Amino acid sequence: MTSLPDDPRQALMLLSSIVEPGDGELDDLLGEVGPVAAVERIWSGDVPERLGRITGATVACTPNPAGRAADLVSATEHAGARVLVPGDPDWPEQLRDLLLVCDADEPHLRPPRCLWVKGRGSLASVCRRSVAIVGARVASEYGEHLADDLAADLSEAGWTIVSGGALGIDRAAHLGAIARGGPTVSVVASGVEQPYPAANRSMFDLVVECGLLVSEWPPGASPMRHRFLTRNRVIAALAAGTVVVEAGVRSGARNTARHAAELGRVLMFTPGPVTSSHSVGVHQLAREPWEARLVTRAEEVIEDLTGIAGPMATPPPSPRRPFDSLTEIEARLVEALPRGYVVEDVRLAAAAGVPVPKAAEALEKLRSDGWVELLEGRWRLAR
Amino acid sequence: MTSLPDDPRQALMLLSSIVEPGDGELDDLLGEVGPVAAVERIWSGDVPERLGRITGATVACTPNPAGRAADLVSATEHAGARVLVPGDPDWPEQLRDLLLVCDADEPHLRPPRCLWVKGRGSLASVCRRSVAIVGARVASEYGEHLADDLAADLSEAGWTIVSGGALGIDRAAHLGAIARGGPTVSVVASGVEQPYPAANRSMFDLVVECGLLVSEWPPGASPMRHRFLTRNRVIAALAAGTVVVEAGVRSGARNTARHAAELGRVLMFTPGPVTSSHSVGVHQLAREPWEARLVTRAEEVIEDLTGIAGPMATPPPSPRRPFDSLTEIEARLVEALPRGYVVEDVRLAAAAGVPVPKAAEALEKLRSDGWVELLEGRWRLAR
Numbered sequence: 001m002t003s004l005p006d007d008p009r010q011a012l013m014l015l016s017s018i019v020e021p022g023d024g025e026l027d028d029l030l031g032e033v034g035p036v037a038a039v040e041r042i043w044s045g046d047v048p049e050r051l052g053r054i055t056g057a058t059v060a061c062t063p064n065p066a067g068r069a070a071d072l073v074s075a076t077e078h079a080g081a082r083v084l085v086p087g088d089p090d091w092p093e094q095l096r097d098l099l100l101v102c103d104a105d106e107p108h109l110r111p112p113r114c115l116w117v118k119g120r121g122s123l124a125s126v127c128r129r130s131v132a133i134v135g136a137r138v139a140s141e142y143g144e145h146l147a148d149d150l151a152a153d154l155s156e157a158g159w160t161i162v163s164g165g166a167l168g169i170d171r172a173a174h175l176g177a178i179a180r181g182g183p184t185v186s187v188v189a190s191g192v193e194q195p196y197p198a199a200n201r202s203m204f205d206l207v208v209e210c211g212l213l214v215s216e217w218p219p220g221a222s223p224m225r226h227r228f229l230t231r232n233r234v235i236a237a238l239a240a241g242t243v244v245v246e247a248g249v250r251s252g253a254r255n256t257a258r259h260a261a262e263l264g265r266v267l268m269f270t271p272g273p274v275t276s277s278h279s280v281g282v283h284q285l286a287r288e289p290w291e292a293r294l295v296t297r298a299e300e301v302i303e304d305l306t307g308i309a310g311p312m313a314t315p316p317p318s319p320r321r322p323f324d325s326l327t328e329i330e331a332r333l334v335e336a337l338p339r340g341y342v343v344e345d346v347r348l349a350a351a352a353g354v355p356v357p358k359a360a361e362a363l364e365k366l367r368s369d370g371w372v373e374l375l376e377g378r379w380r381l382a383r
Numbered sequence: 384m385t386s387l388p389d390d391p392r393q394a395l396m397l398l399s400s401i402v403e404p405g406d407g408e409l410d411d412l413l414g415e416v417g418p419v420a421a422v423e424r425i426w427s428g429d430v431p432e433r434l435g436r437i438t439g440a441t442v443a444c445t446p447n448p449a450g451r452a453a454d455l456v457s458a459t460e461h462a463g464a465r466v467l468v469p470g471d472p473d474w475p476e477q478l479r480d481l482l483l484v485c486d487a488d489e490p491h492l493r494p495p496r497c498l499w500v501k502g503r504g505s506l507a508s509v510c511r512r513s514v515a516i517v518g519a520r521v522a523s524e525y526g527e528h529l530a531d532d533l534a535a536d537l538s539e540a541g542w543t544i545v546s547g548g549a550l551g552i553d554r555a556a557h558l559g560a561i562a563r564g565g566p567t568v569s570v571v572a573s574g575v576e577q578p579y580p581a582a583n584r585s586m587f588d589l590v591v592e593c594g595l596l597v598s599e600w601p602p603g604a605s606p607m608r609h610r611f612l613t614r615n616r617v618i619a620a621l622a623a624g625t626v627v628v629e630a631g632v633r634s635g636a637r638n639t640a641r642h643a644a645e646l647g648r649v650l651m652f653t654p655g656p657v658t659s660s661h662s663v664g665v666h667q668l669a670r671e672p673w674e675a676r677l678v679t680r681a682e683e684v685i686e687d688l689t690g691i692a693g694p695m696a697t698p699p700p701s702p703r704r705p706f707d708s709l710t711e712i713e714a715r716l717v718e719a720l721p722r723g724y725v726v727e728d729v730r731l732a733a734a735a736g737v738p739v740p741k742a743a744e745a746l747e748k749l750r751s752d753g754w755v756e757l758l759e760g761r762w763r764l765a766r
Binding site: 019224271275331336351355356358359 | 714
């Protein structure tokens with residue numbers, strides 16, 4: 001007889017290993033009977049036809065589901081990870097917002113049902129004040145520099161950086177946060193024991209040291225193409241806002257951006273030269289009806305996230321020009337004085353559109369301030 | 384006895400030479416008694432105190448206003464220019480929109496009362512389908528290249544380029560239009576016989592050959608500082624939309640942009656690197672509550688101006704990837720096949736979350752398309 005797991009958490013882990021996240025039929029079944037009975041129904045074939053087809057192959061080659069669940073528990077321990085399920089104190093409640101956007105056309109947008117987590121701290125606490133920085137894997141030096149800077153400054157201001165652990169912009173964002181000692185959360189599309197890509201292995205080690213590595217898939221899961229797209233909704237939902245730094249025409253970052261907008265999160269992007277193929281995707285984003293905000297600095301990101309233009313969010317100082325110190329009448333007189341000419345005060349007043357007595361008064365002031373000189377009863381600009 | 388001009392057009396020319404555009408009191412007087420009587424009132428001192436102060440210096444040194452008006456007529460003829468006043472067939476009616484935005488705080492936003500025009504064609508016709516391209520005088524190579532390109536492509540699509548004739552972005556925009564033989568309109572802040580800056584003289588000659596040089600000020604007027612700001616409202620009002628290409632923190636282009644937005648014209652900007660001081664002003668613009676649209680190409684400008692995504696306004700072609708030709712099931716199977724491994728079909732189906740019969744069918748299709756190979760009953764990715 002088939003041996004089934006009797007622990008709900010183990011049942012959810014098992015289900016996560018055989019049905020991709022966001023399956024509406026499985027979620028309905030879970031809502032109806034709970035995880036333990038759902039596993040029982042699946043192994044007995046007592047499920048809707050579609051769910052039966054999806055799980056059939058696994059059921060056929062897994063005669064001992066309890067054993068497979070136990071294997072997942074050991075693999076999780078072995079990976080140094082832990083499992084979170086909805087209702088746990090560390091479960092980030094904002095993931096429930098995904099329920100607002102998923103529908104029959106996009107069932108894969110449903111909230112995750114199980115998260116593998118590896119690293120420091122509570123996922124819920126770490127993400128309470130968080131912002132996602134995402135972008136193209138193939139990024140320009142400009143883009144990576146920008147992502148690194150933004151992440152570092154946002155970290156310093158107390159914001160957790162969420163990203164996807166990919167090469168390019170994601171990597172720069174994680175490292176920018178790590179460089180300032182800020183926590184960072186990397187949501188990956190493979191098992192947490194082998195985060196993809198392997199080229200980022202030492203970065204993932206730092207992520208685990210300073211923050212959290214997160215996945216909806218169990219240890220052993222490989223980063224299949226469709227999983228990246230599914231994963232993106234978690235990044236968008238975890239963070240209060242998403243900044244897209246660079247994106248080509250087809251970048252997955254645009255997908256994350258759409259989720260963020262649909263979730264009512266703040267969607268932001270950094271512009272780049274219109275001549276750069278690396279920025280084509282962000283510029284397209286700006287033209288979508290998603291009200292994406294253009295940001296150039298961490299201060300602006302914070303302003304958009306909080307609605308508060310803090311002391312960090314003041315525009316860069318504008319160079320003060322000498323003209324600024326003049327009254328309008330004084331400025332008109334100075335402008336009306338052709339460089340290299342001497343002009344009588346009556347003519348100068350007429351050219352400047354200023355009454356003669358006012359002009360005389362202002363010209364005296366301008367003379368004492370060193371703007372103009374009197375030369376045989378006529379005025380000229382001081383050298 | 385003082386000799387006064389009896390021709391309304393000459394009276395308006397004379398008034399334009401002594402009172403700056405946008406003076407509410409003069410406009411009220413003109414509305415009440417017309418230009419000829421307004422001149423009479425001014426020379427007899429029978430005007431509100433403020434207007435009296437403004438005109439006093441000129442009245443004092445101009446005993447013969449009719450002679451001065453006649454001089455303006457000769458100067459206009461000598462400059463090869465002509466004068467337009469409201470009601471003329473060539474007068475661009477869209478300038479009336481300025482009445483909607485001027486108020487007590489910003490009287491200088493009132494419509495012009497007289498325009499000096501030099502060049503080819505009817506100002507009203509040439510501006511019927513026009514877009515302004517403006518930006519910083521101190522521009523980057525990137526910005527000038529972009530302005531030139533945009534203007535050239537918009538010209539080719541039948542749009543007249545309006546700008547301010549300044550160095551930098553304005554110059555690049557005019558020259559881009561001229562290079563495609565398109566008409567271009569340069570609205571300057573000095574007399575049309577000596578458009579500012581002199582360094583653009585040969586460009587202004589081309590503007591006059593291909594389009595129109597326009598000024599609110601009579602021949603002899605010098606480009607005073609406040610006139611540039613006053614002039615900007617005319618650029619914004621003439622064109623259906625304004626594109627700001629580059630702007631520093633203090634660029635006058637932002638002033639034109641604000642006018643365009645307040646006039647209900649389409650306001651657009653081209654982004655640049657956030658690290659470029661030349662783009663700081665446009666990026667600030669994007670964050671103002673003016674609904675400025677980000678544009679990267681002429682097609683997008685046209686889309687924003689017309690609301691029509693024409694054949695020119697399609698996104699750049701995205702590189703077609705082989706994956707696009709696969710069904711979802713096929714793509715899942717290919718993704719689930721680790722490179723360099725061979726896998727049995729039951730395991731592969733489970734890994735891909737695809738029912739076994741479907742997987743078998745899809746794998747046969749993938750084999751015939753050259754994606755996968757059968758090796759001793761197991762599958763691997765084709766090299």
